[in-house]
Amino acid sequence: MKKSYKIDVDCPVCAGKMETAAKNTAGVKDASVNFMLLKMKVEFDEGADEAAVMTAVRENCKKVESDCEVFF
Amino acid sequence: MSKKQKKNLIRIITAAVMLIALHFVPVEGYLRFALYVIPYLIVGYDVLKKAAEGIWHKQPFDEYLLMAIATLGAICLGLFKTGDYVEAIAVMLFYQIGEWFQGYAVGKSRQNIAKLMDIRPDYANIETADGKLEQVDPDDVEVGTIIVVQPGEKVPIDGVVIEGSSTLNTAALTGESLPRDVNENDEIISGSINLSGVLKVRTTKEFGESTVAKILELIEDASSQKSKSEKFITKFAKVYTPIVTLSALALATLPSLVLFAIGKDPLWTEWLYRALIFLVISCPCALVVSVPLSFFAGIGGASRAGVLIKGANYLEILAKTNTLVFDKTGTLTKGNFEVTAIHPEKLDKKELLHLAAHVERYSKHPIANSLRKAYGDEADGCEVDDVKEISGRGIQALVNGKIVCVGNSKMMDDVGAKWHECHRVGTCIHVAIDGEYAGHIVISDIIKEHSEQAISALKKQGIRQMIMLTGDTQKVAENVANALGMDAFYAELLPAGKVQKVEELLKAKKSPVETLAFVGDGINDAPVLSRADIGIAMGAMGSDAAIEAADIVLMDDDPLKIATAMNVAKKCMRIVHQNIIFCITIKVLCLLLGAFGFANMWMAIFADVGVMILAVLNAVRNLWVSQKV
Numbered sequence: 001m002k003k004s005y006k007i008d009v010d011c012p013v014c015a016g017k018m019e020t021a022a023k024n025t026a027g028v029k030d031a032s033v034n035f036m037l038l039k040m041k042v043e044f045d046e047g048a049d050e051a052a053v054m055t056a057v058r059e060n061c062k063k064v065e066s067d068c069e070v071f072f
Numbered sequence: 073m074s075k076k077q078k079k080n081l082i083r084i085i086t087a088a089v090m091l092i093a094l095h096f097v098p099v100e101g102y103l104r105f106a107l108y109v110i111p112y113l114i115v116g117y118d119v120l121k122k123a124a125e126g127i128w129h130k131q132p133f134d135e136y137l138l139m140a141i142a143t144l145g146a147i148c149l150g151l152f153k154t155g156d157y158v159e160a161i162a163v164m165l166f167y168q169i170g171e172w173f174q175g176y177a178v179g180k181s182r183q184n185i186a187k188l189m190d191i192r193p194d195y196a197n198i199e200t201a202d203g204k205l206e207q208v209d210p211d212d213v214e215v216g217t218i219i220v221v222q223p224g225e226k227v228p229i230d231g232v233v234i235e236g237s238s239t240l241n242t243a244a245l246t247g248e249s250l251p252r253d254v255n256e257n258d259e260i261i262s263g264s265i266n267l268s269g270v271l272k273v274r275t276t277k278e279f280g281e282s283t284v285a286k287i288l289e290l291i292e293d294a295s296s297q298k299s300k301s302e303k304f305i306t307k308f309a310k311v312y313t314p315i316v317t318l319s320a321l322a323l324a325t326l327p328s329l330v331l332f333a334i335g336k337d338p339l340w341t342e343w344l345y346r347a348l349i350f351l352v353i354s355c356p357c358a359l360v361v362s363v364p365l366s367f368f369a370g371i372g373g374a375s376r377a378g379v380l381i382k383g384a385n386y387l388e389i390l391a392k393t394n395t396l397v398f399d400k401t402g403t404l405t406k407g408n409f410e411v412t413a414i415h416p417e418k419l420d421k422k423e424l425l426h427l428a429a430h431v432e433r434y435s436k437h438p439i440a441n442s443l444r445k446a447y448g449d450e451a452d453g454c455e456v457d458d459v460k461e462i463s464g465r466g467i468q469a470l471v472n473g474k475i476v477c478v479g480n481s482k483m484m485d486d487v488g489a490k491w492h493e494c495h496r497v498g499t500c501i502h503v504a505i506d507g508e509y510a511g512h513i514v515i516s517d518i519i520k521e522h523s524e525q526a527i528s529a530l531k532k533q534g535i536r537q538m539i540m541l542t543g544d545t546q547k548v549a550e551n552v553a554n555a556l557g558m559d560a561f562y563a564e565l566l567p568a569g570k571v572q573k574v575e576e577l578l579k580a581k582k583s584p585v586e587t588l589a590f591v592g593d594g595i596n597d598a599p600v601l602s603r604a605d606i607g608i609a610m611g612a613m614g615s616d617a618a619i620e621a622a623d624i625v626l627m628d629d630d631p632l633k634i635a636t637a638m639n640v641a642k643k644c645m646r647i648v649h650q651n652i653i654f655c656i657t658i659k660v661l662c663l664l665l666g667a668f669g670f671a672n673m674w675m676a677i678f679a680d681v682g683v684m685i686l687a688v689l690n691a692v693r694n695l696w697v698s699q700k701v
Binding site for chain 1: 135306
């Protein structure tokens, strides 16, 4: 399953950090962040719970970049 | 302006006003320090926080750290030595102005692109049982549903018109400003705007599979395909920041230690000041922001002109292309047959066409269609009887009491008419009346209006070699290739043969820097499109196969768009290179000046913020795509 989420972040480097953080979240198969469109595309592992995984993604992103936001 | 931007602007203004006000307050010592720290914290608290967080998460080397060290260092210098805090605060202030401006510029281009990509329909109209229209989410509309599109509305989903006629504006999809007429049974494509009449449309796809959704997805995904330049910048920033921080540290300590060791005045503060300047100058944001922004703007600008580019890397490859391989039918030529010449023996031209069209009245053959189309009102009062189709020969019919035979040379031989060859290239249709040769009509695929212009524009853009591949006969291919000024052509190729030819051409490349692009109509050229360095599909509006297989998609079938795409790519790469060279030169220059003590804080601020603003403005130029080639 692949889904696209709106995000908020200030700089391209921070967006890159978010991407790495999202990729390393359990339940995420692959993730890519598009800074210019402020969108994050997440491909979930088979059978992953979207809401739970995205909460973890948001947490991990906040860890690397405190004023970013992931909307889901 | 977003909320955050407004807040930051207020912070910047407050700090600036306080700084000016403090200039007139005559205090000294620690009170002075305490007063000056207020505007510093107002404008810089978030930078300090982020720098601390970076250290906490063991990823300390970023621009925040550079800025935090530089400004805190300058404040310490003020506290213990000079009593001057203005420089430290100014650095932070200008850094924030730069950040603010960068956010504003990126936001503006985002809006700009969002506006041009504003093709997403918000609703679809469905007629309810009592004849009223109900607006529903296009995502909920099933295939085969009948939707109503009113004048002024966007077509939400691909479909077929079942009732009504209108004109459609497809500019958002194709960049083509000429409206397109649609009637019953015509296919229409989502994203175009209905201009005049009410249309009832039977949907043929789900919203998610419709052209508009596909295009939006494609553009959203485009920037995840990173170009080499972007990758270079990311890598560059990764090694650059630690190197700069360490060099600054070295600059702050080593010269002083050496001076100290040889018994001279170590000038601690002087060298510390130089190190801080060095740090401010070295901030890499100008590059980190402007390079992806250039590609983003380039892709956005191109899509407005009807050219979809699937990734920044393709812009890069396209800019380097020097061999273009074209498919012929549907790419350079229209792909449908038209009457190109009428050569009667005695009758006048119109009369010959008139008779031929009558004989072909009931035939469904493409040739018959083109003959009827050329004559226009075939269904006049003339009597057409006794129509006989003679397989492999042609058609014979009784028109106004005369036996008219329309067909190939074999048919003419059969009826004993003395036919002769035509000098024109194409399919020759002979006509005989009562066994006597009356003349012939030549039908051929015609070259697109802009093909020739496109080829010459591309030559000017530096394409060295233009090659045409076709499954058509040698004679037809030669004719088209010569008319357009192709460098070479290969005829009578099967699809597999085209792939083979492209592979040969790829092998023959002199250096890996040269790239080969293939332009095809996308429908039957998929294997070749994916084999070439870069595949360009044209006339792709509504064709999923083309959108999937190609790297660059031209929404309409105008070959001139290839030149537009080349223009965009070259301009984009030019701007990217300008920015890289400009930023690095200025930075290195200022770094050297700073290290040797010829630069002050103000120069450092220009080297950081000023360069970034100029680079961003330069990058945004990519949004404007010249349609002129």
